[in-house]
Amino acid sequence: MALASSSSAFSAISSHSQEILKGSQIGSFRSLDRFILPSTAGNVSRRRGALKPVSAQAKRSKSVVPLAATSIAPVADLERENKGIEKEVDYEKLAEDLKDASPLEIIDKALEKFGNDIAIAFSGAEDVALIEYAKLTGRPFRVFSLDTGRLNPETYRFFDDVEKRYDIRIEYMFPDAVEVQGLVRSKGLFSFYEDGHQECCRIRKVRPLRRALRGLRAWITGQRKDQSPGTRAEIPVVQVDPSFEGMDGGIGSLVKWNPVANVDGGDIWNFLRTMDVPVNSLHSQGYVSIGCEPCTRPVLPGQHEREGRWWWEDAKAKECGLHKGNIKQGEVPQLNGNGNSAAAAATTENPDIFNTQNIINLSRPGIENLLRLENRREPWLIVLYAPWCRFCQGMEASYVELAEKLAGSGIKVGKFRSDGDQKEFAKEELQLGSFPTILFFPKNTAMPIKYPSEKRDVDSLLAFVRALH
Numbered sequence: 124m125a126l127a128s129s130s131s132a133f134s135a136i137s138s139h140s141q142e143i144l145k146g147s148q149i150g151s152f153r154s155l156d157r158f159i160l161p162s163t164a165g166n167v168s169r170r171r172g173a174l175k176p177v178s179a180q181a182k183r184s185k186s187v188v189p190l191a192a193t194s195i196a197p198v199a200d201l202e203r204e205n206k207g208i209e210k211e212v213d214y215e216k217l218a219e220d221l222k223d224a225s226p227l228e229i230i231d232k233a234l235e236k237f238g239n240d241i242a243i244a245f246s247g248a249e250d251v252a253l254i255e256y257a258k259l260t261g262r263p264f265r266v267f268s269l270d271t272g273r274l275n276p277e278t279y280r281f282f283d284d285v286e287k288r289y290d291i292r293i294e295y296m297f298p299d300a301v302e303v304q305g306l307v308r309s310k311g312l313f314s315f316y317e318d319g320h321q322e323c324c325r326i327r328k329v330r331p332l333r334r335a336l337r338g339l340r341a342w343i344t345g346q347r348k349d350q351s352p353g354t355r356a357e358i359p360v361v362q363v364d365p366s367f368e369g370m371d372g373g374i375g376s377l378v379k380w381n382p383v384a385n386v387d388g389g390d391i392w393n394f395l396r397t398m399d400v401p402v403n404s405l406h407s408q409g410y411v412s413i414g415c416e417p418c419t420r421p422v423l424p425g426q427h428e429r430e431g432r433w434w435w436e437d438a439k440a441k442e443c444g445l446h447k448g449n450i451k452q453g454e455v456p457q458l459n460g461n462g463n464s465a466a467a468a469a470t471t472e473n474p475d476i477f478n479t480q481n482i483i484n485l486s487r488p489g490i491e492n493l494l495r496l497e498n499r500r501e502p503w504l505i506v507l508y509a510p511w512c513r514f515c516q517g518m519e520a521s522y523v524e525l526a527e528k529l530a531g532s533g534i535k536v537g538k539f540r541s542d543g544d545q546k547e548f549a550k551e552e553l554q555l556g557s558f559p560t561i562l563f564f565p566k567n568t569a570m571p572i573k574y575p576s577e578k579r580d581v582d583s584l585l586a587f588v589r590a591l592h
């Protein structure tokens with residue numbers, strides 16, 4: 124969806140820029156051509172004193188709800204509470220109804236429905252667009268952010284810029300000090316490079332987020348489908364949160380709004396430029412997706428933005444837990460730690476993969492021999508895999524095609540099943556981090572070279588081989 128429709132709405136909004144927003148408007152639906160621009164922030168700020176803190180206690184203490192959350196939210200909605208109407212909202216239907224709506228319309232609807240019980244989750248990146256949209260609705264709004272303690276200095280400065288621009292106080296959520304202390308004292312400051320980002324993210328992000336959401340009935344995220352084809356391709360503009368619960372507790376007690384789900388990243392940037400919104404200075408240094416300093420890096424032209432996050436891990440594991448409902452249930456067991464969970468490894472009834480005459484199935488002695496040789500007759504490309512691993516299954520077609528292309532080229536293509544009993548050996552001797560790991564054994568060098576990218580299409584793999592051969 125393009126932003127053109129929202130842009131035209133902004134013109135109408137601008138023409139009403141002197142209208143004063145009244146507190147009594149909260150909760151009543153109004154058309155979008157009524158608002159203020161420059162003077163909104165001060166009004167919002169004055170009203171903010173009456174808002175509940177984002178970390179207000181939940182009515183129930185039960186935490187993450189099962190993935191089987193229904194699409195019907197049995198609670199929430201100011202309209203219903205205040206007027207006794209609209210017993211249930213079918214959010215699947217609402218998402219369908221709003222799928223062609225502009226982000227401005229969607230955010231207006233969200234703020235109208237949830238009033239003080241909704242907040243924007245702000246990461247310090249281009250999701251500042253959500254704040255700009257919220258301001259344009261003319262309604263009061265709240266913003267919260269997770270301060271993991273590991274953000275870039277530029278992001279903290281950007282937070283300050285945003286607070287000043289919108290005359291707001293961001294409601295920061297901090298991790299539990301004792302939990303952080305326990306992690307860092309036992310495993311060091313950079314354990315995520317060794318055993319995956321899940322544990323650190325759980326402590327520094329997911330638990331603080333869970334606390335924040337327990338003080339709300341709905342939240343607004345900047346998730347977009349084009350951010351991660353692997354995990355975000357199907358997000359609706361509004362849904363019953365599949366992972367977290369809100370202040371009323373229980374399944375379906377939290378609604379998640381994704382107003383820019385269908386918006387292209389380029390259109391977000393056009394919007395930010397048009398509206399002269401301040402942006403994080405890291406963007407001008409090549410960062411696209413912005414998170415914690417040790418886990419985020421700039422991407423090169425043509426690289427996908429999620430390649431700048433947790434680049435040492437599998438593409439589909441790149442949800443820090445904040446949006447883990449995006450990961451389908453069948454994929455979850457493989458995402459523990461480094462992707463080699465015991466539960467997944469035990470599923471040995473999966474048929475073998477990469478079965479073609481062009482791919483040589485190496486045994487343990489075979490790959491040990493290959494490791495020992497300093498002068499090989501020909502180079503080898505080898506995938507370390509597990510047949511149950513979805514990511515390995517996902518690259519099967521391209522690896523088979525690659526083997527066909529390389530047949531007769533002098534480069535051998537092989538596979539080595541590295542789960543179960545072979546896993547420890549593969550981790551120690553073959554640089555196995557997660558499945559699949561792809562290694563190139565050059566002709567004249569003992570050490571294999573690990574394929575560094577998560578792009579596993581034929582062209583990317585061929586480019587890797589050609590660069591080394």
Ligand code: SF4
Nearest residue numbers: 320323324327415418
């Ligand atoms: Fe920890 Fe990195 Fe996750 Fe930040 S992104 S919480 S530093 S693992």
